[in-house]
Every structure is written in C-alpha cells, then in structure tokens.
C-alpha cells in the first residue's frame with residue numbers, strides 16, 4: 001500500500017509504468033504499442049520530426065494497440081543568445097569537423113514546427129499529449145483538454161508545477177535529476193534542479209493537486225515501488241527501454257550502453273545547449289563551456305554527431321542515459337515492463 005495516496009490518473013492503466021518519449025529514434029510505434037500492450041502506456045516522441053512523420057507514427061501506433069498512447073512535443077522558447085560565445089564554440093568544433101572532412105552546422109532557431117504539430121494532435125487525438133522544455137499557454141491546454149486529450153506538462157521544480165497547474169495541465173510529469181536525455185527545465189539558461197526525485201514529488205504534491213507521473217533514473221522494481229510510495233500515480237522510464245527489441249536506438253548508442261569503458265553519466269550542454277544527461281565521454285569533457293543557445297547548438301553539432309554515429313565514434317556522440325543505465329536489459333519491451341511492475 002502507498003504511504004501517500006496518489007491522485008489517480010484520468011486513464012486506467014493495468015501497470016503504473018509509462019514509457020518515456022525518446023526523440024532521435026528510440027521511440028518507435030512498435031515500442032509505444034509494446035509498452036501499452038504490456039499494460040502500461042507508451043509515448044511517441046514528436047521532437048525533431050516533421051509533422052507528417054509524427055502523424056504517420058500516430059496512425060501506425062493505433063494499428064498496433066487498442067490501449068492508450070501519448071505523444072510528446074517540445075515547447076521551444078525564443079532565446080536571446082550571445083552571438084560571440086556561439087561563434088567561439090563553432091570555431092572550437094572545427095577541429096572535430098575536420099576529422100570527418102565535414103563542416104560545422106549552421107546555427108538557427110526554430111520552434112520545432114509547433115503550430116503544425118499541434119494541428120496533428122488536434123486531428124489525431126492521442127489519449128495524452130505531454131510537453132517538455134516549457135509550458136504551453138492556458139488557451140492551448142484548455143483547448144486540448146476540451147477535445148478530450150489529457151494534457152501533461154513535464155516539470156522539474158515546484159515553480160514549474162505551479163505554472164503548469166495554473167494554466168490547466170491535467171497531469172504533471174515530474175522529472176528528477178537522474179533522468180537520461182534532456183532536462184525538461186523551462187528556462188534553457190537556468191541550471192537544472194538537483195532535488196532528489198522523492199523530495200521533488202513531495203514538494204510538488206504540496207503545490208498542485210494533480211496526478212503525477214514521476215521518473216528519472218528508475219531501473220528497478222524497488223525504485224518503482226519507492227516512487228509510487230512517495231505519491232506518484234505512475235512512474236516513467238526511458239533508459240530502461242533503450243536496449244529493448246522494439247526501440248530504434250542507434251547501434252553506437254546500444255553498444256555504448258553495454259560497454260564497460262563508460263562508467264558514469266554526466267549532465268552536459270555541449271551537444272545541444274540544453275542540459276542533458278548522458279554517458280560521460282571525451283566530447284563532454286572537452287567542451288564543458290559551450291553556452292546555452294538552444295536549439296542553435298543542436299544545429300551546429302548535428303552534422304558532427306551524425307558523422308560520429310556513422311563512424312561508431314563513441315567519444316564524440318551524445319549517448320543519452322539516466323543514472324540507472326547499468327540495469328538496462330535487452331529483450332522484448334513487455335518483459336522489461338513486467339520486470340519493473342510493482
């Protein structure tokens with residue numbers, strides 16, 4: 001029995017385990033459907049995709065499962081960047097580009113096709129839509145709620161939880177400091193919070209009376225139980241699914257997660273400008289001071305990362321992973337979800 005009664009989710013799940021959206025490849029329709037069919041709920045990652053690709057993935061996922069599915073979108077804020085700092089970083093990266101005989105990418109800002117992706121959500125009505133990197137305006141959340149789509153906002157602090165609740169989010173996704181991939185922190189220039197997940201859950205429960213899905217670093221059944229015991233209605237796991245059969249995690253990333261050369265994870269801005277946790281490698285160590293221009297830094301490093309992946313150069317690639325990565329297992333996602341279920 002839970003120590004603290006959670007506010008229940010508006011959807012019934014047989015297992016309180018949600019598969020995190022993982023942009024950049026891992027979250028396939030097959031993975032999302034496998035997590036849902038195992039009694040949890042899978043999430044498609046809308047970030048970086050073209051709107052039509054996202055629409056196709058939603059449609060495909062619906063053919064693979066009858067259960068609830070989620071879709072995640074990025075909320076990219078306009079930014080005031082330090083052009084000189086960005087140019088210095090570009091110059092610094094030339095050394096890497098020269099190694100592959102390519103050019104450093106061109107920096108640019110875009111909103112990840114926000115309006116067009118919202119239109120896909122309105123049309124195809126996933127059961128849940130979650131947002132990361134920021135909170136949509138109240139009119140957007142309320143419109144989606146009225147369409148019967150459960151809105152969820154990823155938060156990393158009580159202040160962000162307060163904003164999301166005030167604007168009308170129906171679910172909060174609480175991301176703790178051990179999470180793999182990008183921190184969801186609204187302000188890209190802010191340092192992400194370090195409060196341990198159970199404490200963050202307690203603090204947010206005192207701020208907002210909403211159901212919480214909590215994650216970050218969760219890789220064992222005991223951690224799942226502890227997180228539910230702290231008051232979450234469900235947990236969210238990403239890294240635990242990266243080696244699953246259904247995830248389209250690239251081969252370099254898969255091999256790194258199982259390579260004893262890597263012994264720890266670290267939060268870095270070097271790859272994209274936003275803080276993100278991954279396996280500690282040389283690129284992170286060499287570029288500890290990249291600045292926080294997101295998504296400009298994402299675009300300048302993109303060709304380097306693509307070349308590094310093709311070359312299996314694990315020291316120059318972003319290898320997103322949460323602190324629980326040593327427990328990540330290969331095999332069907334259904335088995336991974338069953339093994340984590342309380």
Ligand SMILES: Cc1cc2nc3c(=O)[nH]c(=O)nc-3n(C[C@H](O)[C@H](O)[C@H](O)COP(=O)(O)O)c2cc1C
Nearest residue numbers: 020022023132179180181216217237238239320322
């Ligand atoms: C490879 C990878 C990609 C991710 N991409 C996204 C994303 O597109 N959108 C998002 O909201 N969160 C993303 N995340 C963060 C997850 O939603 C979640 O917070 C995290 O996986 C939980 O921590 P864990 O990986 O330790 O389980 C990503 C995480 C990983 C590992």
